[in-house]
Amino acid sequence: MTDLSNFHIMVVDDDEININILVETLGKAYDISVAMNGRDVLELVKNEPPDLILLDIIMPGMDGYEVCEKLKADKKTRNIPIIFLTALTEEQNEARGLQLGAVDYITKPFSTELIKARVRNQLELKRHRDHLEELVAERTRALELTQQATIESMAALAEYRDPETGGHIKRTQAYVKVLAEHLTDHSRFKDYLDTKTVGLLYKSAPLHDIGKVGINDSILLKPGKLTDREFEDMKRHTTLGMEAIRVAADKLGYDSFLRYAEEIAYTHHEKWDGSGYPQGLKGDAIPVPGRLMALADVYDALISKRVYKPPFPHSKAITIIAEGAGKHFDPDMVAAFMQVEDQFKQVALEFADFEEERKMLLT
Secondary structure, eight states, X not given: OOOOTTOEEEEEOSOHHHHHHHHHHHTTTSEEEEESSHHHHHHHHHHSOOSEXXXXXXXXXXXXXXXXXXXXXXXXXXXXXXXXXXXXXXXXHHHHHHHHXXXXXXXXXXXXXXXXXXXHHHHHHHHHHHXXXXXXXXXXXXXXXXXXXXXXXXXXHHHHHOGGGTTHHHHHHHHHHHHHHHTTTSTTTTTTXXXXXXXXXXXXXXXXXXXXXGSOHHHHTOSSOOOHHHHHXXXXXXXXXXXXXHHHHHHHOTTSTHHHHHHXXXXXXXXXXXXXXXXXXXXXXXXXXXXXXXXXXXXXXXXXXXXXBOOOOHHHHHHHHHHTXXXXXXXHHHHHHHXXXXXXXXXXXXXXXXXXXXXXXXX
């Protein structure tokens, strides 16, 4: 028989005789705490949530139904199993309790053997449920680590090909998160940018330039301005990136975390006015992930040192992005950027590749 002696049971009844019966019946097998009214229950569970509550229904002040309702409304206590103790036998009373979330009913006068059996059954169920939740949590952690390892290893390929932009990946990843989080309450984006999506965008952002692994070094590492033909070849990195990610995403299904990475890689060079590439998408036809990365990517290019340009001051980068509202960028995203531009600056300072960049950001 499974050892359940470590479980904590709270007994709630305004009648001392009933409490004594329950404590005597269960006290040798479990850790027991006692409350004699609803308010004490709510106060006690804050400090030490029990594994099971035996809850009287008819009590002065706050009755058992109300106590149950309040416990089930609180995410910290909603999963505590509740067995109602009652002299009420009408089906409608039992139905009400079950609708509120109680797991069982025990009617008065008590049968001690029935109490022991039902309490044990519910604690066994709770033990199995808790174990299942632990397994799910462990599986979730393993999946998240797999996702992160996949993204970091793929992103490293792009970074190795372009070593001059070592901090670019970390900076753009952080910019996307800052901007997306600020937009979670915006009327246009709140239905899309929930907490889970923002987290996946943050994870996926490092893959935005993964397609550069398919671009010739003579173009990718050229110190001067690209010719028109070279630029056309460079544009291919968006399509190459999308295709590379899609191979993996198709294996994992449409809802894979890589779906966001695919959209970012393919559309982060699209422009709000339709003049971008590779598809020439316009306005809301550009996926939200691509729009977010477009702004983040341009800001970082402006404040970063390159072989073909010095780093620009933060103030100049702000001006250029503001001028691009409605042209290069989603105007609402630009408005949001203007409200969090100092956070962008702090990210840039933290992950700057060169001291020259830090000095320019502080001017």
